[in-house]
Amino acid sequence: MIEPPMRDPLKDAQLRQGIAQIRQRYLEQLPAMLATITEAWQALVEHGWEETPARTLYQKLHSLAGTGATLGLDIISSHASDWEHRLIVLLDAHQTPSTAELIAMGVCYGRLQQAYLHRSADTAAGDEADNDNDPPIAPEADLSLISPPDATDAPDGKATPLVLPPALAEPDNRRVYLFADDLDMVQELVPQLGYFGYLARCFDDLNDLLRAVQRGVPVAIVRDIRTLRHSPDASLHGPSSTPVIPTMFLAEQGEFALRLEAVRAGGQAYFTYPVDVGTLVDRLDDLTVRRQPEPYRILIIEDDPHAIQIYTTVLQSAGMVTESLTDPLQVMRPLVEFNPDLILMDVYMPGCTGLEVAAVIRQQEAFVGVPIVFLSAEKRLDRQLTAMHQGGDDFLHKSISDDHLISAVSSRAQRSRALRASMSRDGLTGLLNHTSTKEHLERELRIAQRRSGQFVFALIDLDHFKQVNDTYGHSTGDRVLKSLARLLQQRLRRTDLVGRYGGEEFAVIMLDTDGTHAAQVLNDVREKFARFRQRADQYEFAVTLSCGVACYPVYGDADVLSRAADNALYRAKRNGRNQVVLATDPLTDLLP
Amino acid sequence: MATLHKILVVEDDPDIQAIVRLALELTGGYTVEVCATGYEAIERAPMFAPDMILLDVMMPGIDGPDTLHALRALPQLGNTPIIFLTARVQPHDLERYRALGVRDVIAKPFNPMSLAQTLQTMWSTYDRATDA
Known part of the structure; x- marks a missing residue:
C-alpha cells in the first residue's frame, strides 16, 4: 500500500496563501454575484413564478453555497444553501410556491443580504471606503412585496x-x-x-x-x-x-x-x-461602533528565506501584515516606517546575533515597548534565559506548530498594542496625542518620500474656544472637544490619522490625498460642525472651527509642512475664522 | 503497483476549479487537467488518460451522471475510478450515485488542505481492491 504523502509545511503554507488569494478575488466578485441573485429574485416576485428563471436562480445559489463554504464564507453559504433547498424542492415537483413559501424565500433573501453586509464589514479592513458612502441596504420595495x-x-x-x-x-x-x-x-x-x-x-x-x-x-x-x-x-x-x-x-x-x-x-x-x-x-x-481592529504588523528578522516564507504565509493566513528582513543590520528603517506591533527574530544570524539586535532596539526609547519574540532551534534553558535577559519577551522553538505560532504572536501583539495605545492616545478624546501625531507625521513623510507619494497635514483650531470655557465651564468645553473629535473620526477615512495637537487644536494626516480634495473634505467637516448645536444646561450655542491645510510634496519636510499648515490656519483666523485655507505657495506661505 | 499520477477535474465553477487545481498540484504533486463542462471532459479525457476523475454533479449542459455514462462508454476509461464532487449528499443521493457506479463522493464544501490526501487514501484502497 502506498503511504499517504508526507505533509510539507511550506507547501501547506503556499496552498493557504493561494486559497486566500482566490478568496479575495471571490469576495471582490461577490457584490456582482449578489446583484444577479437580487435581480433574478425580483423578477420572480414581480413577474410571477416561472420555472426557467427559478432554475437560473437555483444555479446561482447552488454555486454560491458550494464555493462560498469551501472558501470559508460559512454564513453566506448556509443562507444560500437554505434557499437553494427550498427552490429545488419546488423545481423537482414542478410546483408554484405558495404565499408562505414565497415569504420563506424572501426571508432567505433578506438573510443573505444581511450576511453579506456583515461579511463586507468584516473584510473591509484597510479599504479606502469613504464614510460618506452609505452601505448598501437591501431595497425596501422588494421586501415589502413579501x-x-x-x-x-x-x-x-x-x-x-x-x-x-x-x-x-x-x-x-x-x-x-x-x-x-x-x-x-x-x-x-x-x-x-x-x-x-x-x-x-x-x-x-x-x-x-x-x-x-x-x-x-x-x-x-x-x-x-x-x-x-x-x-x-x-x-x-x-x-x-x-x-x-x-x-x-x-x-x-x-x-x-x-x-x-x-x-x-x-x-x-x-x-x-x-x-x-x-x-x-x-x-x-x-x-x-465595532471598529474593525487594524491587522497586527509583524516584523520578521531571519536570515533563512525559506523560514521567512513559512512564517510569512502562516501569519498572513491569520490576517496579520508582515514585513521581513534577512539582514539584521537594516533593522532601523522598518522599525520606524513599518512600526511593528511585534518583532519575530531568529537568534542566530550571520553578522550579528538576534540578542545583539534586541539590545540595540531596546536602547531606543521609542521602541522599548515593542515585544521581541525569539525563534530558535535552541533547547538549552540557560541560552533561553540569556535571550530573555537581553530584551527578548519570549522564546519560541522553531518546530512550533502553525496554530501555536499564530496564537503566541497575536496574543503578544494584542497586549503590546493596548499598552502602546494607552501611551499614545489623548485621554479626553481618544485621539492620538501630540507626540504620537508628530511621530506619525515623520513616518508618513518618510514613506511618501520613498514612494513619491502625497499626503496632507492639516491643523484645526476651534474659534473663540476660551469664551466657551469661560461662559459655560470646562466640562462643556470638554464636550465640545469630544464632539469635534467624534465628527472627525466619523467623516474621515479609517486610514486617516486624527490627533489632538494641543488644547483646542487638532491635527489630521490624510494619506494619498492632494491638498484640494483634503480641503473640500475638511470644509465639509467645518460646515457640519458649525451647524451642530452644542448645549450647556438650558443654553444652546454653536462653535466654529478654522483650518489650515498643507500638502506634501508641495512642502517637503515635516517642519516645513507643519509650519505651512500653521500659517494657513493663521490666515484662516485672520480672514474672519470659520474657514479652511489651503497653503499653495511655498514662497510666501512660509514667511513668518 | 500503480501510482496515482493524473487526475481529471470536471467542474464548472472557476473558483472551485482554481482551488482544486492548486490543492492537487501543490500538495499532492499530481498532474491535473481541468474541464469546465461535461462535453469538454468527454473530448479531452481519452487523450489525457487520467488515473482518476473528479466530477462535479450539477453542471449546466450535461450534468455529472450523464457525463459519467459518456465517459464509461469510452474504451480507455471503462475502469477509471470516478469520484463525485457534490453538495447533495443525502442518503438517497448517495444511493443513487452508488447505483451509477461512482467509487466515492467528496462533499462540498470540502477542505482544500486535505483534498490531495483524501484522494490519495481513496486511491490506495482501490489499488488494494484491484490487487486482491
Missing part, C-alpha cells in the same frame, strides 16, 4: 408585540427611529444626528413605526416617554433568538417616577429635553 399584510394592525388599536421576520432582525447600524406624539419635540434631532452619520426618521403613529421596523430594524428607537400612555406594549420584540430593539426615552423632567417608568419599559437610556445630542450619539455609538 411582507405579511399588515400583521401589526391589531383591531382594538392596541399594539401587539411585533414579531420580526428573522431575516430582518439584524439592525442597520445607521438607522434610528424617533417616536413622539408631537413631532416638533424630536424633529430637530434628525439633522443633528445626521451630522454623526445616523439616519433618523420621525414617527407620531405607532403603526407607522411598526411597519417601518418590519422593513428595516433600526439600531435604536428613541421615544418620548408620553407615548407610553397610549402604547404601553409596544416594546419591539424580535423572534426569541433576537434581542429586543434597544429603546431610549426622552422626557421633560428627570424625576424618579418617570425614570422608573422608563426602566420598566425596557429603556436603556433616559434624556431630558433639550436633548444633548453629544450624549445621545455616545449611547448610539456604544450600540453600533
Whole structure:
C-alpha cells in the first residue's frame, strides 16, 4: 500500500496563501454575484413564478453555497444553501410556491443580504471606503412585496408585540427611529444626528413605526416617554433568538417616577429635553461602533528565506501584515516606517546575533515597548534565559506548530498594542496625542518620500474656544472637544490619522490625498460642525472651527509642512475664522 | 503497483476549479487537467488518460451522471475510478450515485488542505481492491 504523502509545511503554507488569494478575488466578485441573485429574485416576485428563471436562480445559489463554504464564507453559504433547498424542492415537483413559501424565500433573501453586509464589514479592513458612502441596504420595495399584510394592525388599536421576520432582525447600524406624539419635540434631532452619520426618521403613529421596523430594524428607537400612555406594549420584540430593539426615552423632567417608568419599559437610556445630542450619539455609538481592529504588523528578522516564507504565509493566513528582513543590520528603517506591533527574530544570524539586535532596539526609547519574540532551534534553558535577559519577551522553538505560532504572536501583539495605545492616545478624546501625531507625521513623510507619494497635514483650531470655557465651564468645553473629535473620526477615512495637537487644536494626516480634495473634505467637516448645536444646561450655542491645510510634496519636510499648515490656519483666523485655507505657495506661505 | 499520477477535474465553477487545481498540484504533486463542462471532459479525457476523475454533479449542459455514462462508454476509461464532487449528499443521493457506479463522493464544501490526501487514501484502497 502506498503511504499517504508526507505533509510539507511550506507547501501547506503556499496552498493557504493561494486559497486566500482566490478568496479575495471571490469576495471582490461577490457584490456582482449578489446583484444577479437580487435581480433574478425580483423578477420572480414581480413577474410571477416561472420555472426557467427559478432554475437560473437555483444555479446561482447552488454555486454560491458550494464555493462560498469551501472558501470559508460559512454564513453566506448556509443562507444560500437554505434557499437553494427550498427552490429545488419546488423545481423537482414542478410546483408554484405558495404565499408562505414565497415569504420563506424572501426571508432567505433578506438573510443573505444581511450576511453579506456583515461579511463586507468584516473584510473591509484597510479599504479606502469613504464614510460618506452609505452601505448598501437591501431595497425596501422588494421586501415589502413579501411582507405579511399588515400583521401589526391589531383591531382594538392596541399594539401587539411585533414579531420580526428573522431575516430582518439584524439592525442597520445607521438607522434610528424617533417616536413622539408631537413631532416638533424630536424633529430637530434628525439633522443633528445626521451630522454623526445616523439616519433618523420621525414617527407620531405607532403603526407607522411598526411597519417601518418590519422593513428595516433600526439600531435604536428613541421615544418620548408620553407615548407610553397610549402604547404601553409596544416594546419591539424580535423572534426569541433576537434581542429586543434597544429603546431610549426622552422626557421633560428627570424625576424618579418617570425614570422608573422608563426602566420598566425596557429603556436603556433616559434624556431630558433639550436633548444633548453629544450624549445621545455616545449611547448610539456604544450600540453600533465595532471598529474593525487594524491587522497586527509583524516584523520578521531571519536570515533563512525559506523560514521567512513559512512564517510569512502562516501569519498572513491569520490576517496579520508582515514585513521581513534577512539582514539584521537594516533593522532601523522598518522599525520606524513599518512600526511593528511585534518583532519575530531568529537568534542566530550571520553578522550579528538576534540578542545583539534586541539590545540595540531596546536602547531606543521609542521602541522599548515593542515585544521581541525569539525563534530558535535552541533547547538549552540557560541560552533561553540569556535571550530573555537581553530584551527578548519570549522564546519560541522553531518546530512550533502553525496554530501555536499564530496564537503566541497575536496574543503578544494584542497586549503590546493596548499598552502602546494607552501611551499614545489623548485621554479626553481618544485621539492620538501630540507626540504620537508628530511621530506619525515623520513616518508618513518618510514613506511618501520613498514612494513619491502625497499626503496632507492639516491643523484645526476651534474659534473663540476660551469664551466657551469661560461662559459655560470646562466640562462643556470638554464636550465640545469630544464632539469635534467624534465628527472627525466619523467623516474621515479609517486610514486617516486624527490627533489632538494641543488644547483646542487638532491635527489630521490624510494619506494619498492632494491638498484640494483634503480641503473640500475638511470644509465639509467645518460646515457640519458649525451647524451642530452644542448645549450647556438650558443654553444652546454653536462653535466654529478654522483650518489650515498643507500638502506634501508641495512642502517637503515635516517642519516645513507643519509650519505651512500653521500659517494657513493663521490666515484662516485672520480672514474672519470659520474657514479652511489651503497653503499653495511655498514662497510666501512660509514667511513668518 | 500503480501510482496515482493524473487526475481529471470536471467542474464548472472557476473558483472551485482554481482551488482544486492548486490543492492537487501543490500538495499532492499530481498532474491535473481541468474541464469546465461535461462535453469538454468527454473530448479531452481519452487523450489525457487520467488515473482518476473528479466530477462535479450539477453542471449546466450535461450534468455529472450523464457525463459519467459518456465517459464509461469510452474504451480507455471503462475502469477509471470516478469520484463525485457534490453538495447533495443525502442518503438517497448517495444511493443513487452508488447505483451509477461512482467509487466515492467528496462533499462540498470540502477542505482544500486535505483534498490531495483524501484522494490519495481513496486511491490506495482501490489499488488494494484491484490487487486482491
